[in-house]
Amino acid sequence: MRVLIKHVAINKRCLDILIVDGKIAKIARGIEVPADEEINAHGATAIPGLIDVHVHFREPGLTYKETIETGSHAAAHGGFTTVMTMPNVKPVVDTAEKVRHQVLLNQESSLVKIGQFGALSADLVGVGAADLQKMADAGAMAFSNDGHGVQDAQTMLEAMKAARQADRVISAHLEDDSLIQGGVMNAGPQAKRLDLPGMTGLSESTQLARDLVMAQATGVKYHIAHISTKESVAQVRLAKQMGLAVTAEVSPHHLFLDDSMIETDDPMFKMNPPLRSRADRLALIAGLLDGTIDMIATDHAPHSAEEKSGSMNDCSFGIVGLETALPLVYTRFVKSGLVDLDTVLDWMVRRPKQVFNLVSAGELRVGDAADIALVDFIHPYKINPAEFESKGKNTPFTGQEVYGKVLKTLVDGHLVYQAKKE
Structure with missing residues (x-):
């Protein structure tokens, strides 16, 4: 052909x-x-097909939000040709048998290439690491408990040792539940003005500090999902200076939005981690520019219209991103003159491919x-959710040129x- x-x-x-x-x-x-x-x-x-190492396609079990088919259509619409899907479907992808089933389902239903995450522990919240080696042998390309922070340090330590043995990356959702206290947006003046419960950034940065000590002890390839605070950026910068095998991703919404922009109790602005302060956002941009943060990933999280309506107190966390990531990043960073297109392709193709060993992804070179x-x-x-291929229309970027x-x-x-x- x-x-x-x-x-x-x-x-x-x-x-x-x-x-x-x-x-x-x-x-x-x-x-x-x-x-x-x-x-x-x-x-x-012509650009190489983009790579997103953090998406939620919701199948099986939550297909009213998204399916592998609709999610892959959204990816293709956004210029993504390889994505990595998280294990928090129903049932959770936490055994070798479930990995094999999910990989086959991905292959049958997707227009794009999918790398599958396996769960670190049973049902994402269990104590004790799952059998990561068997899941890796069955086709799991990395491991994460995304959607839940690993609360038990011994479980994370076991998972790190097993991931190191299996030569797989751990992608950490950092969230200390004891510090959340029912928060629905970033703790700060804006949360107080809107009379909404705040979520402190300490929930992320304290768990990161714990994990980095264990990552140093185990030598695991440790990746931070959706980094959001200036304290976390500083810790990653130091960890890299110390020679740890640590990488990080940042989502477009954390680069281009902050809590000062939440003017009303608007469910489209509710995501986890939440939009942080302007100082956090600027630290994320600085970290991306200086290489502390390695890549951009969307955390594409589709929900139904009903789930993203009403008050932030009651609606679901999450934002779709596959169909807006490239234009937002290009417009804000390249069109403004901050970086060139090739730098964007480092963040959205080359580094994701390298860190997660995605050998099947092409880079627009002869032989690829x-x-x-x-x-x-x-x-x-103008961004118009009615034109999205995703079932999810939940974005605060509607109407932006x-x-x-x-x-x-x-x-x-x-x-x-x-x-x-x-």
Whole structure:
């Protein structure tokens, strides 16, 4: 099977891409060969398919929120060709048998490539590590109790030792339950003004301090999910200086929103970790720019309209992100002149691939898998949840003008998304 993509922009040059049997065979100007399919990019920019190491596709058990199929459509719409799905479905992916079942389900239903997380402990909240080696052998590519902090230190220590033995990354959701106290947004002046219970950042940073000591003792590859506080950034910076195998991700909403922007009791602004202070947000940006934070990941968390209505006191935590991440990051960081597109691709392709050993993901190089997104970075458009492929429409970014509309997405050379003609 030969696919020829004509007239794409790569590093500001107009080039063609020849794909043979799912791999990039040639990138050059004026390729003229017979092809089974020819795509005219009309000058759109070609980028490697993005990688998101933190998504929730809700299947099995919670398919009214999202399915593997709808989640993968959302990923393709956002230019993502590889994602990693968390284990907090029903039943929780916490045994080798459940890993095998989930991997098969992913393969049957997804348009994009999926790496599957296994749970660190039974049902995410159990005491004592699950059998991580057997889950790794069954296909688990990393481990996390996302949605729950590991409250028992011995459980985390056992999991770290097992993950080190299995050569897998632990992605930690940091949350000390004893410090949450029913919080629904960041503790601070805005929470008091809105008369909403606050969630202190100490819940994250104190558990991180505990884990970093154990990570140093065990040598595990330790990854911080959705980092949100300036104290956590400082700890990661120090840990890296000490030579620990520590990495971190930050979500777009924590980069571009903070609690000062929550003007009313609006459920679209409720996520976990919550939007922190402006000082925290600026520390996250600084940490991303100086390499303390390695990558951007969405924590795509779809919910039903009913679950994201009413007061923040009662609605679900979570925000969708697969279909807004690239345009938000490009508009706020590249269009503003803060960084170039190649730096964004480090955060959203190369570092995720390296840290999580995602060998099947392509990087837009000859010989790589033809995982490619064609993007219009020229014309602005407004974020409209009605146009999302995800079942979840829960985003506070509705109506914002952005650049970076994905026109086409290919996985292993197969067209899996094409924007509707206007």
